[in-house]
Amino acid sequence: MPDPSDMLIFWAVVIARFFVPLSIPKYPLPGIIASLVLDAVDGTIFQQFTDMSLADYQSYDKALDIYYLTITYLSTLRNWSNLFAFELGRFLFYYRLVGSALFGITNLRPLLFIFPNVFEYYFIFYEVVRLKWDPLLLTKEKLITTAALTWILVKIPQEYWIHIAEMGTIDWIMEEPANIIILIGWGAIIIGTIWLLLRDLPPPRPGFSFAADPIPSFLSDSTENARTRKERKRMKMINKLLYGRLVTRELAEKIVLISLLSIIFAEVLPGVRANNFQVAAGVSLLIVINTALSQLLIRRGRQWRSIIQEFVVMSIVNFSLVLLFDLVLPLLRGSIDLSDTLFFVLLLTLNVTLYDRYRRTHIWSYNNKK
Template identity: 80%
Template sequence: MPDTSDMLIFWVVVATRFLVPLSIPKYPLPGLIASLVLDAVDGTIFQVFTDLPLEGYQAYDKALDIYYLTITYLSTLRNWSNLFAFRLSRFLFYYRLVGTALFGLTNLRALLFIFPNVFEYLFIFYEAVSLKWDPKILTRNRLVIAAALIWIFVKLPQEYWIHIAEMSTTEWLMENPLNSIFLIAWAAVLAGMTWWLLRDLPPSRQGFSFAADPIPSFLSDSTESVRTREERKRMKMVNRLLYENLVTRELAEKIVLISLLSIIFAEILPGVRANSLQVAAGVAILIIINTALSQWLVRRGRQWKSIIQEFVIMSTVNLILILLFDLVLPLFRGSIDLSDTLFFVLLLTLNVTLYDRYRRTHIWSYDDKK
């Protein structure tokens, strides 16, 4: 029986890893760095301060990694004003997600080398530039070169080191402290590449801008903020694009996104015995029902009063649907573990809620540039 203090530490760490990524949409760079640090130190915290076995936590650790990476992608919908940067990051995000899903299905570690996580480092690059400059100064050539440099000189060596060679940097340094000189030299090379890439940027603004711009009032949580004729017109335009038809690009992306996440979670978490086709089909049904419900409410003049209200109601709907799946799946020789399934359905519902909210902002921003 685990000690009470051990379990308290465990749940504090898990809750922190769940809550900290929610700061990424509002504070992109600090939120992501905090999430990265938590991911790096959580295992050490458990080893030093508890006697808990870590084998069972590894699955949830990987699920939480994918969770904060998805929140990071969703924040680009909310914040990024550079349309090409957004499209490039979207490709890199889904490229990594596909690789992770294939790895979960095949357990071939080389897939994580072939599908490196370039998205995360490009996000850091973009947001670091945004601290001092308008990110619109990042041209297509500069962004493509940045992604290529990250891919070749950062992620490929890192992915090979971790997933192919399966080596620990800590152990490597402890074996020979002089190896740290190599890491310092490599960091200097990367710093030189960064300087070369940004050497001719225009003068920067004063101070640092860590917080993202607020969402326009007409896209905020309550329709009460829509006061002017222009705001009402804009709101109708956004709602028409998102809610007039059930089958849209947004619905297709949601199904792809949440299906990939579900396949990854199903392979990671213990107790999920449905195959990938069953998981994808079940998730598609969930997304279609959720989208149809939202559209039905909007067409009748009802808007979510807050993102929290939307999340709570959709979580309740999905809970009922999962209970129905639990009854139906045995008929098709499938089954789910309710506790594990409810864990990742909670994450998926949060992702869908944020996607719906931030997609509206993205559509508005894109229309405004046109």
């Protein structure tokens, strides 16, 4: 039987890794840095304060990595005013997600080298700029250069080190202390590159913008809360774009996003014997049902009163569907570990809820500039 103190520490870390990324949409830079630090130290916490085998945590760790990366992408829907920066960031995010799904299916570590996580550091660069400048100052050329240099100078060495050479930085330095000079030189090159990218920007504004701009209240509540006739007209247009038809580009993206996440989660779940087609088909059905429910409310002139209400209701719906899948899968020679699956469905439901809410904000933002 697991030691109660070990389980307390285990669930404290898991809960922290669930809630800390939720700060990213509101406080992008502090939120992602806190998530990165927590991801880096969780293994050390277990080693120092518990007798647990880290193998028991690996499935949660991998899923939570993808979870906070997805929250980071969804925050760009909510916050990013530079449309090209958003489109490039979306490509980098999905590129990594495809690589992670292929790795989960094949277990070929070089795939993580070929599909590096450039998006994370690209996001950090954008948010560093937003601290002191208007991100609209970032040109296409500067953004592409940033992504390319991040890919070449940061991620290729890092992904090679982790997934090809399979070496730890601490072990490398302990083996040869002089290697720290190489590490310092690498860091200096990265800092110099950032300076070159920022040096031609105009003088920075005073103060720091750690918090993202708030979402207009009527986007968070209902169309009736729109202050002006123009806002009400725009909200009706947005609702028509998002909910006028069942089959939309937004639905397609949600299916792609959640299917990839589910394939990744399924590969790290102990006890899952559903194949990738069954997983993708199951979550696609789940997303269609969720979208149809939201559309039904909109067509009846109603809307989710809050993001918490939407999350709670959708969680109940999705948990019920999982229980149904648990009954049906044995007939198809598949099975799931129910407790773990419910945990990962909770992550998926939160991602879908945030996508729906922030997609509305994204459409409003760009249509409001016209």
